[in-house]
Amino acid sequence: MDLKTWLRAQWDRALGAGAVVAGLVAVLIGYHGVAGTPFPAEQIPYVVSGGVLGIALIGIGLTSWLSADLRDEWRKLDRIEQLLAREDMHNGNGSTAGNGAGTRPTRPRARSRVS
Secondary structure (H helix, E strand, O other): OOHHHHHHHOHHHHHHHHHHHHHHHHHHHHHHHHHOOOOHHHHHHHHHHHHHHHHHHHHHHHHHHHHHHHHHHHHHHHHHHHHHHHHHHHHOOOOOOOOOOOOOOOOOOOOOOOO
């Protein structure tokens, strides 16, 4: 798989990783600027631009990455639900039109211990 195809398929993860890296770079540049001057009045612009921008970029990047992971999990759950609905239809247990609505697999109940 070439890079262009991968970026089209995983644009949200690429955006997330890029934003996290950019945020870390902004924090490091801000720290370097703050460490280079002893005067607090000269340090404030570095804190605002490097620190706040860096933290915001890191937050955006992690949110984008988490969103991509959640979307993958929902796709997996949809596939599992479709397979279960198909299995119910083949076994004659389902009364739906194959969309999986209203069909849930039953779990064995755990016995409760009463002492």
